[in-house]
Amino acid sequence: MSATREEQEIQQRIFADKCRRLHTHLLNTKTLLKDIGEYNRSKWPVHYPLARIARAHEAQTAAGPTAGGSSGLRRSNSMLNSSDATLVNSLMPTPLRRSMTTDDMSEYATGSNSSGQTAATNGSGDPDAAGRLLDPSDLSVLKLDLRLSYHADSDVMGSLEESSIARLFDERLTQCEVHIDKLIARVTDKSSKILVTGDLNAGKSTLVNALIRHDILPFDQQPCTMLFCEVVDASQNDGIEEIHAIPDIQQYNRLNPLTYAVVKMSDLEDIVMENDEQYQQLKIYTKDSHGAQNQSLLHNGVVDVALIDSPGLNRDSLKTTQLFARQEEIDVVVFVVNAENHFTLSGQDFLLNAGNEKAHIFIVVNRFDAIRRKDRCERMILDQIRDLSPLTYAERDELVHFVSAHEQLAADREGTDSSEAFSRMEKSLRSFTLEQRFKSKLAPAQRYAMNVLFDMQYLAAENVAAATKRIQEINSLLREGMPKYEILLQERKESSQQSESILDGSCEEVRRHTTTHLTNTTIHLQDIAEKVAYPGILSLWSYAENVLLTMVSHLEHEVSECDRFACFTIHQARDELARLDEQRRALDSDSTATEQQNQHMLSAVPAKDEGIALLDGSMTSVTASQIASIGSISNALDTIQLELSDFVDLDFSHNWGALTSISASASLTLLASKSMAGNVVTLLRLSSTMGTATARRAMVAAAALIGIGSVFYMVSDMDATVRRKLSSRVSLMLRDEGFVQRHADRLTTETSRAVRPFVWHLQHTFQRMVEAEEHKRADHLRRRHVAQDAQIYFDELRLKAQELSNAIRSVSSNE
Ligand SMILES: Nc1nc2c(ncn2[C@@H]2O[C@H](COP(=O)(O)OP(=O)(O)OP(=O)(O)O)[C@@H](O)[C@H]2O)c(=O)[nH]1
Numbered sequence: 137m138s139a140t141r142e143e144q145e146i147q148q149r150i151f152a153d154k155c156r157r158l159h160t161h162l163l164n165t166k167t168l169l170k171d172i173g174e175y176n177r178s179k180w181p182v183h184y185p186l187a188r189i190a191r192a193h194e195a196q197t198a199a200g201p202t203a204g205g206s207s208g209l210r211r212s213n214s215m216l217n218s219s220d221a222t223l224v225n226s227l228m229p230t231p232l233r234r235s236m237t238t239d240d241m242s243e244y245a246t247g248s249n250s251s252g253q254t255a256a257t258n259g260s261g262d263p264d265a266a267g268r269l270l271d272p273s274d275l276s277v278l279k280l281d282l283r284l285s286y287h288a289d290s291d292v293m294g295s296l297e298e299s300s301i302a303r304l305f306d307e308r309l310t311q312c313e314v315h316i317d318k319l320i321a322r323v324t325d326k327s328s329k330i331l332v333t334g335d336l337n338a339g340k341s342t343l344v345n346a347l348i349r350h351d352i353l354p355f356d357q358q359p360c361t362m363l364f365c366e367v368v369d370a371s372q373n374d375g376i377e378e379i380h381a382i383p384d385i386q387q388y389n390r391l392n393p394l395t396y397a398v399v400k401m402s403d404l405e406d407i408v409m410e411n412d413e414q415y416q417q418l419k420i421y422t423k424d425s426h427g428a429q430n431q432s433l434l435h436n437g438v439v440d441v442a443l444i445d446s447p448g449l450n451r452d453s454l455k456t457t458q459l460f461a462r463q464e465e466i467d468v469v470v471f472v473v474n475a476e477n478h479f480t481l482s483g484q485d486f487l488l489n490a491g492n493e494k495a496h497i498f499i500v501v502n503r504f505d506a507i508r509r510k511d512r513c514e515r516m517i518l519d520q521i522r523d524l525s526p527l528t529y530a531e532r533d534e535l536v537h538f539v540s541a542h543e544q545l546a547a548d549r550e551g552t553d554s555s556e557a558f559s560r561m562e563k564s565l566r567s568f569t570l571e572q573r574f575k576s577k578l579a580p581a582q583r584y585a586m587n588v589l590f591d592m593q594y595l596a597a598e599n600v601a602a603a604t605k606r607i608q609e610i611n612s613l614l615r616e617g618m619p620k621y622e623i624l625l626q627e628r629k630e631s632s633q634q635s636e637s638i639l640d641g642s643c644e645e646v647r648r649h650t651t652t653h654l655t656n657t658t659i660h661l662q663d664i665a666e667k668v669a670y671p672g673i674l675s676l677w678s679y680a681e682n683v684l685l686t687m688v689s690h691l692e693h694e695v696s697e698c699d700r701f702a703c704f705t706i707h708q709a710r711d712e713l714a715r716l717d718e719q720r721r722a723l724d725s726d727s728t729a730t731e732q733q734n735q736h737m738l739s740a741v742p743a744k745d746e747g748i749a750l751l752d753g754s755m756t757s758v759t760a761s762q763i764a765s766i767g768s769i770s771n772a773l774d775t776i777q778l779e780l781s782d783f784v785d786l787d788f789s790h791n792w793g794a795l796t797s798i799s800a801s802a803s804l805t806l807l808a809s810k811s812m813a814g815n816v817v818t819l820l821r822l823s824s825t826m827g828t829a830t831a832r833r834a835m836v837a838a839a840a841l842i843g844i845g846s847v848f849y850m851v852s853d854m855d856a857t858v859r860r861k862l863s864s865r866v867s868l869m870l871r872d873e874g875f876v877q878r879h880a881d882r883l884t885t886e887t888s889r890a891v892r893p894f895v896w897h898l899q900h901t902f903q904r905m906v907e908a909e910e911h912k913r914a915d916h917l918r919r920r921h922v923a924q925d926a927q928i929y930f931d932e933l934r935l936k937a938q939e940l941s942n943a944i945r946s947v948s949s950n951e
Pocket residue numbers: 335336337338339340341342343354355356357358359360361446447448449502503504505506539540541542543
């Protein structure tokens with residue numbers, strides 16, 4: 137294998153490796169974009185430095201239109217004195233810069249990059265001299281088009297919520313992904329087009345034939361090529377050699393025979409020479425006759441080259457050819473000059489204009505075999521090139537070649553070696569094609585990806601700073617909130633104990649008071665009855681009724697008194713609970729929210745309890761009527777009726793003094809001592825000691841006296857009997873039905889029912905406050921966790937983007 141072939145193979149391998157690496161890096165960049173998009177949507181709306189961009193913009197505007205470049209940059213940097221801006225700066229690589237090749241810079245200088253983005257630049261293309269962060273408005277690919285009027289304090293800025301920015305950012309990321317997909321398609325696209333143009337009869341067709349070692353294109357001494365003929369490898373047509381005549385190149389699809397006509401090889405010359413504007417272009421699928429596959433120009437495993445032979449330049453064809461050359465897919469323009477004629481006017485015109493589009497032109501000076509004074513010719517043509525295309529002239533060793541295509545074809549036919557000049561030209565063309573292809577297809581992709589990664593690093597640093605700031609804020613909130621939370625827990629515990637104690641104490645007090653009071657009342661019923669005036673024996677029944685009514689009424693009064701005491705106790709309990717509630721309110725910094733909760737709670741209190749609920753934060757008074765209706769103070773008294781026995785009392789023991797006064801004349805006073813009716817045994821004992829007759833007489837006399845005395849006594853003591861009997865009967869009935877216990881239970885229950893809701897309210901409100909505080913803390917912790925996660929995520933993202941950016945930058949170096 138010759139050195140040339142080896143070098144070609146190496147070049148092709150290097151190029152293939154660049155494509156593969158760039159392809160991988162583009163895919164990785166796209167993965168990062170997807171990842172940020174997902175993170176932005178689900179975990180952390182990406183913090184976008186809107187305010188700083190606006191401030192930077194304002195600073196630039198204030199500096200005036202002439203203050204561009206690094207001075208403007210320094211001004212905007214000086215605004216980033218906040219701690220977060222410092223953090224962002226410290227996180228960015230130093231020096232931070234977009235990767236720009238010389239060519240990139242020229243593209244940037246025109247104000248647009250390959251993706252159509254307006255690229256801000258600091259004029260020099262370099263970072264700030266101190267290596268500080270570039271202006272945030274330097275974001276290019278990931279810059280949001282917010283169409284703001286750029287006023288830092290504008291309402292628009294304020295009203296743009298985080299979520300809206302996140303949504304816009306998400307859309308931007310999606311657009312980037314779509315663009316990267318297109319770039320990947322370009323990078324993986326192996327086709328490259330070489331347009332062969334030049335003066336009439338310069339030998340363009342002959343050159344194409346010589347390059348593919350195949351006499352396929354017709355050539356003649358007369359101008360013969362009348363339409364563009366694209367020669368491509370037959371592998372692009374499933375290996376079939378075929379000629380397609382295409383009326384509309386935009387519609388052409390080799391799989392759709394309606395979009396072209398198949399031309400026989402024998403008819404090719406006629407079509408090429410006599411095209412009457414029926415066809416725009418020919419597509420010639422052929423096989424390169426180079427021996428080894430990797431030597432083929434058309435198909436070498438790395439780049440599939442299409443050679444496009446064009447009509448010779450003249451006034452008619454100049455414009456069309458210029459337009460053709462401007463097409464994006466034309467990687468290389470080969471300009472063929474007839475060594476005998478030098479540059480014609482049309483040729484000069486083309487070269488001057490082509491310089492605007494394709495800085496470098498590959499120039500083949502053909503028919504050099506016909507030149508006798510080769511040095512002179514070479515010198516004259518190079519002088520012309522220097523004037524027409526200085527950049528080409530600067531690289532003339534690689535870009536300007538003096539050859540004879542005709543001789544090369546002859547050598548091929550005869551099987552002899554190619555001339556050295558032709559081989560060198562071929563080699564240069566191959567490497568120039570690969571180089572141009574890198575510039576036209578790989579470099580834009582490389583530049584775009586690096587800009588994406590630059591923006592990514594900037595936003596990642598910005599978000600690390602934002603997350604760090606948020607973590608600090610939350611930490612300080614948690615620190616400030618902790619004592620309050622602990623005090624709240626302690627206060628809740630104490631308040632709960634105190635309120636329960638107030639409730640229990642009140643119930644106990646009411647029970648004790650009711651029991652003592654009603655017990656005393658039942659014991660002293662007879663005293664109450666004595667207050668009723670006795671109208672005399674004739675109104676005894678009515679008197680008895682009055683006594684009974686007076687006792688019942690007194691009992692009712694005393695029960696009511698107990699009720700009032702219960703009300704008073706409830707009131708006191710509420711006052712104490714209200715004081716506890718006041719203390720609770722003092723702890724409630726978020727009183728509005730808690731009051732709303734109170735209202736909510738109060739509305740949930742059953743209607744029955746409304747009378748004792750807190751209204752407007754103050755206690756309502758409680759009346760006895762609010763205590764559950766007494767109804768009947770005693771079931772037994774409801775049905776009590778006077779009985780005859782209430783008027784007769786055979787038990788004298790309770791008032792012996794009265795009886796003795798009535799029977800003072802009786803001689804047997806002593807005998808009647810103690811209980812007369814109950815001491816028959818004593819009488820019998822006396823009779824036995826006094827003798828039978830005497831005793832019998834005495835007994836009769838005594839009996840008579842007793843009888844008379846008793847009747848007298850009963851009549852005279854009838855009112856006392858009534859009082860005594862009735863009070864005794866009522867007391868007995870009340871005791872039997874558990875009067876005292878029932879009222880003590882009732883009032884204790886009522887007290888509990890009246891006070892309990894306040895206790896619950898207090899405890900419930902405290903619980904709400906504790907829960908609200910716990911909720912707040914939990915929310916802080918959750919937000920801190922999110923921020924910590926974002927801090928780690930964006931820090932890693934920044935490093936990944938940086939590494940990837942370095943890897944992409946290294947693709948353009950020949951490592
Ligand atoms: N002596 C000599 N003649 C050449 C050479 N190359 C081409 N010719 C002759 O020049 C004439 C024109 O060649 P073409 O290949 O048709 O030239 P062209 O530029 O394609 O012509 P148009 O397409 O009509 O503009 C033919 O007669 C070729 O044989 C060369 O290297 N040396």
